[in-house]
Amino acid sequence: MSNPLYRKVAIVGVGATPYYRRGESQPQTITELAGKAILAAAQDAGISVKDIDGFAHYSGGGSGHNNFADTNLIMEALGIPEIGFTATLTMGGGGSAASIGLAGAAILAGDAKYVVSLMALQQGNNRLGVVLGAKPPTPESSFVQPAGMVGPGHAMAIMARRHMHKYGTRREAFAEIAITHRNHAMVRPTSLQKKPLTLEAYMSARMIAEPLCLYDYCLETDGAVAVISTSAERARDLRQKPVYLLGSVHGGRREWGRSFSWMNMPDDIFTSAGNLSIARLLYEKTGLTPQNIDVALLYDHFSPLVMMQLEDYGFCPVGEGGPFVESGAIRMNGSIPVNPHGGNLSEGYVIGMTHVREAVEQLRGTAVNQVKGAGLALVTGGPAPIPVSGIILGS
Amino acid sequence: MPERTRPKPKNRFEQAYWDALARHQLSLQRCKGCGFVRHPPGEFCPECWSGEFEWQPMSGVGSIVSIIWYMKSLDARFPEVPYNVALVRLAEGPALISNVVGSAFGELKIGDPVRACYSDEMDFTALLFERGSAR
Ligand SMILES: [Zn+2]
Numbered sequence: 001m002s003n004p005l006y007r008k009v010a011i012v013g014v015g016a017t018p019y020y021r022r023g024e025s026q027p028q029t030i031t032e033l034a035g036k037a038i039l040a041a042a043q044d045a046g047i048s049v050k051d052i053d054g055f056a057h058y059s060g061g062g063s064g065h066n067n068f069a070d071t072n073l074i075m076e077a078l079g080i081p082e083i084g085f086t087a088t089l090t091m092g093g094g095g096s097a098a099s100i101g102l103a104g105a106a107i108l109a110g111d112a113k114y115v116v117s118l119m120a121l122q123q124g125n126n127r128l129g130v131v132l133g134a135k136p137p138t139p140e141s142s143f144v145q146p147a148g149m150v151g152p153g154h155a156m157a158i159m160a161r162r163h164m165h166k167y168g169t170r171r172e173a174f175a176e177i178a179i180t181h182r183n184h185a186m187v188r189p190t191s192l193q194k195k196p197l198t199l200e201a202y203m204s205a206r207m208i209a210e211p212l213c214l215y216d217y218c219l220e221t222d223g224a225v226a227v228i229s230t231s232a233e234r235a236r237d238l239r240q241k242p243v244y245l246l247g248s249v250h251g252g253r254r255e256w257g258r259s260f261s262w263m264n265m266p267d268d269i270f271t272s273a274g275n276l277s278i279a280r281l282l283y284e285k286t287g288l289t290p291q292n293i294d295v296a297l298l299y300d301h302f303s304p305l306v307m308m309q310l311e312d313y314g315f316c317p318v319g320e321g322g323p324f325v326e327s328g329a330i331r332m333n334g335s336i337p338v339n340p341h342g343g344n345l346s347e348g349y350v351i352g353m354t355h356v357r358e359a360v361e362q363l364r365g366t367a368v369n370q371v372k373g374a375g376l377a378l379v380t381g382g383p384a385p386i387p388v389s390g391i392i393l394g395s
Numbered sequence: 396m397p398e399r400t401r402p403k404p405k406n407r408f409e410q411a412y413w414d415a416l417a418r419h420q421l422s423l424q425r426c427k428g429c430g431f432v433r434h435p436p437g438e439f440c441p442e443c444w445s446g447e448f449e450w451q452p453m454s455g456v457g458s459i460v461s462i463i464w465y466m467k468s469l470d471a472r473f474p475e476v477p478y479n480v481a482l483v484r485l486a487e488g489p490a491l492i493s494n495v496v497g498s499a500f501g502e503l504k505i506g507d508p509v510r511a512c513y514s515d516e517m518d519f520t521a522l523l524f525e526r527g528s529a530r
Contacts, residue, residue, distance in 0.1 A: 142402030
């Protein structure tokens with residue numbers, strides 16, 4: 001185990017705006033959403049906003065669209081006097097979890113003391129779910145758009161179908177994932193979807209890209225979540241119980257590559273979530289195993305990918321994710337509770353940062369759906385083009 | 396009929412791929428160094444790093460790796476549903492996203508043999524597939 005980050009950095013503050021249905025955060029600006037989340041995170045940590053001196057973004061610092069709050073604009077808006085670090089992980093939502101690792105690297109290097117990781121999302125007319133179809137072709141979409149492929153979730157439906165074919169995975173497994181997330185979200189005040197979801201309702205729901213139906217797709221949300229990290233030493237003097245970073249991995253294998261905008265993965269990778277290599281490195285770096293993890297915050301943009309991540313991270317053998325989920329394993333009383341906040345599927349979708357927020361609440365012991373005695377949490381970034389990422393946090 | 400929009404090739408390699416389709420020929424880059432067939436088109440052979448290649452006509456035959464069906468139109472350019480989007484793996488190796496045309500919902504399954512066919516659009520040619528073996 002060689003990991004200089006191990007327990008050297010901690011999350012000390014988390015702040016968020018309310019979550020809004022797509023478009024309903026108007027007339028607030030994106031900087032307003034980001035600013036409110038950062039102010040709340042600083043207050044949570046018990047530091048002044050003027051103490052913030054670093055930014056560790058992912059997804060190129062934005063939501064993949066031109067409307068984003070970059071570091072210079074945030075500094076101007078909030079009067080942050082000086083920073084020593086600002087960087088972003090490349091590509092998209094795959095890096096969400098490891099934005100905490102990027103913050104940790106800056107802190108460990110001595111470049112900054114209080115580093116913000118952030119997502120502020122306002123989809124407006126730029127719906128991420130139909131991003132391939134709604135727009136004129138780009139070079140990246142040219143090989144899929146002429147076939148009428150509309151969104152990333154539909155490419156992932158192709159992967160889910162293959163998983164069903166290879167392993168006998170049933171729609172009941174996807175239903176269990178959707179219903180479990182809904183059950184978790186129903187009691188959480190921040191959730192956008194609190195209506196009960198039954199198996200009957202799932203099975204009779206409108207098909208989007210058969211075999212996936214309406215409930216297999218995440219919500220379309222506006223909102224912002226900010227997380228502040230600092231050194232373990234400084235963390236001990238702050239307001240909250242520190243949540244330590246045990247390990248962070250981002251990257252991925254060439255075979256996964258561009259994932260859903262490419263689809264040339266070899267068959268074993270094609271039916272995975274692209275996180276096999278991330279999981280291996282993360283367990284190596286932390287000396288932990290799946291059995292040590294108390295709660296898993298898995299990026300749930302599309303329900304089958306939750307199942308595939310459970311396989312990638314070793315909570316069940318590859319190919320057995322369907323029966324594993326159907327057994328109730330991801331419920332609050334199951335062997336690995338998944339997304340007690342309701343996730344992207346039912347609470348709200350802020351490109352992965354709600355999962356970091358929930359991990360912190362679980363490890364502080366203040367979560368709405370608290371996993372009793374949760375001491376270790378896995379958080380993953382989105383199964384998406386490289387980088388994909390995962391972190392383990394501990395109390 | 397769907398209104399398929401003209402793709403936007405980002406370099407001369409992609410341009411050549413679409414130019415071949417316009418001649419109703421599916422051609423992919425075959426490395427002159429090691430023979431590896433690659434897709435999407437690009438600058439280097441990822442196996443031996445050679446930049447030397449030839450455009451090799453493909454057999455056009457392959458099989459369905461996986462397939463989904465749109466039951467509701469989410470793109471105004473594709474108003475008629477259901478339509479499918481399939482991942483087809485060519486006999487030569489690479490896999491392509493396309494439509495398997497001429498078969499109704501429920502008539503296609505993973506593993507079915509398919510062969511290339513071509514659809515001349517307003518200003519480009521789309522690569523499609525139909526169920527069946529080599530002609
Ligand atoms: Zn070669």
